[in-house]
Amino acid sequence: MAIDIGGTKIAGALVHPDGTMSATTRRATPRAVDAEGVMTAVAEVVADLSESPLWASAVRCGIGSAGPVDTSRGTVSPVNIGAWRDFPVQERVAAELAARGAELPAVLAGDGVAMTAAEHWLGAARGYANALCMVVSTGVGGGLILNNQLHPGPTGNAGHIGHISVAFDGEPCACGGRGCVESIASGTAIARWALDQGWKPSAGSGRGAAHDATAAGVAAAAAQGDPIALAAFDRAGRALAAAIAASATLVETDIAVIGGGVAAAGDTLFGPIRSHLAQYATLSFVQELQVVPATLGTHAGLIGAAAAATMLLAPAAPAATA
Numbered sequence: 469m470a471i472d473i474g475g476t477k478i479a480g481a482l483v484h485p486d487g488t489m490s491a492t493t494r495r496a497t498p499r500a501v502d503a504e505g506v507m508t509a510v511a512e513v514v515a516d517l518s519e520s521p522l523w524a525s526a527v528r529c530g531i532g533s534a535g536p537v538d539t540s541r542g543t544v545s546p547v548n549i550g551a552w553r554d555f556p557v558q559e560r561v562a563a564e565l566a567a568r569g570a571e572l573p574a575v576l577a578g579d580g581v582a583m584t585a586a587e588h589w590l591g592a593a594r595g596y597a598n599a600l601c602m603v604v605s606t607g608v609g610g611g612l613i614l615n616n617q618l619h620p621g622p623t624g625n626a627g628h629i630g631h632i633s634v635a636f637d638g639e640p641c642a643c644g645g646r647g648c649v650e651s652i653a654s655g656t657a658i659a660r661w662a663l664d665q666g667w668k669p670s671a672g673s674g675r676g677a678a679h680d681a682t683a684a685g686v687a688a689a690a691a692q693g694d695p696i697a698l699a700a701f702d703r704a705g706r707a708l709a710a711a712i713a714a715s716a717t718l719v720e721t722d723i724a725v726i727g728g729g730v731a732a733a734g735d736t737l738f739g740p741i742r743s744h745l746a747q748y749a750t751l752s753f754v755q756e757l758q759v760v761p762a763t764l765g766t767h768a769g770l771i772g773a774a775a776a777a778t779m780l781l782a783p784a785a786p787a788a789t790a
Contacts (some may be wrong), residue, residue, distance in 0.1 A: 469483070469517060469529040469774075470482075470771070470773035470774040471605040472773055473510065473530045473533040474546075475550075476496070476548075478495050478496075478513055479493065479494040479770055480517050480770070481493070481517075483774035489518050490520065491640055492514055492770070493517065495509040496619050497509065497550075503551045505658040510560070513562040514565060514568065515564075517588070525769070528573055528574070528575075528774075528777040529565060529570075529575070530575055530582070530772075530775070530777030531773060532579055532769050532776065533578065533637065534546040534549065534583075535547070535580070535625070536578075537625070537637025538559075538617070539623055540622055540719065541554075548606075557576065558575070561574055568602045570652060573782065573783070574777075575777050577780075578611075579603065580602070580628065581627065582772030582773050583601055583603055583609075583772050584611030585618050585709065585778075586764050586771040588775070591764045591768070596722045597722065598613060598725045599722075600613075600721045600725070601640070602708075603626075604654065604655070604737075605654070605728035607627070609630055609702060610629040613628055614747050619775060620701075620776075627715075629712075629788055630717055630744035631645060631648045634647055634707045638651065649711045652707040653704035655682060655728075656683070658701065658703075658730065662696055663701070666688065667689065667694065669685050672759070684733075686700050687732075703739055705743070710747075715742065717749070717754050718758050720754070722756075722757065722758070722762070723760065724758070725760060727765070727768060738761065739766035
């Protein structure tokens with residue numbers, strides 16, 4: 469059983485051992501409500517799943533959520549769900565399951581860790597014993613596979629590459645640090661830097677996106693050769709390359725998989741990352757490090773929640789029989 473909680477939607481599915489999904493359902497994430505209002509939408513997703521004839525076959529539950537998360541306490545404080553601060557989502561979901569006859573072990577995973585589990589199970593990191601997976605979007609998150617095991621760390625935040633500092637005298641980051649990858653390479657940061665350098669969204673953003681002042685607009689302009697847009701992605705690519713190389717050097721990962729909205733820019737992002745990586749991944753044991761795009765797209769959240777549950781939990785004991 470998989471539940472994926474984000475700022476725009478709350479989704480659920482029953483995920484089979486081969487990764488296929490059934491009984492998929494979703495609700496829009498409620499706005500302008502209190503914590504219980506958001507939980508109501510989660511409960512509705514669980515209720516939908518409970519109507520499936522396969523409900524009784526579920527053996528585990530994985531909950532993937534936007535962060536920050538604290539898996540040691542089962543709580544979440546998503547940046548994009550203002551009503552939830554230290555909300556005990558794992559306990560509350562487990563209670564909803566039990567109320568419908570499914571007393572299953574449940575586990576909470578941040579969205580970056582869930583994406584990592586998904587890509588290792590069925591995606592671009594499949595077959596690699598050691599991998600770094602990243603989500604580059606409004607923020608920059610990630611997770612680690614070490615020795616074929618998901619490594620979320622004590623609070624579920626290991627692999628959070630977005631807050632590695634790559635600029636010693638860089639600008640302050642929202643986390644309180646300075647020069648973090650997220651403050652340079654997130655979609656928000658790319659767009660902000662381009663605008664600060666004089667990029668005009670109306671120049672080179674393409675038909676239908678003439679005033680797109682987001683990273684997607686910058687990417688479209690870069691694809692048309694706009695020098696500021698190209699420089700914005702080169703700067704972001706260099707920051708990501710430095711962080712990827714540092715992480716790989718620390719734990720000897722074989723591959724870095726990058727997903728998220730900014731990764732949709734394709735070679736506009738991956739070209740600079742791979743070019744700059746050679747400057748940072750210089751030791752013999754990281755020189756063959758690969759950087760590739762994620763392959764699971766919008767399915768990564770649910771598949772990742774299920775994969776995290778499989779990797780981190782034993783299944784529930786079978787019911788006693790007379």
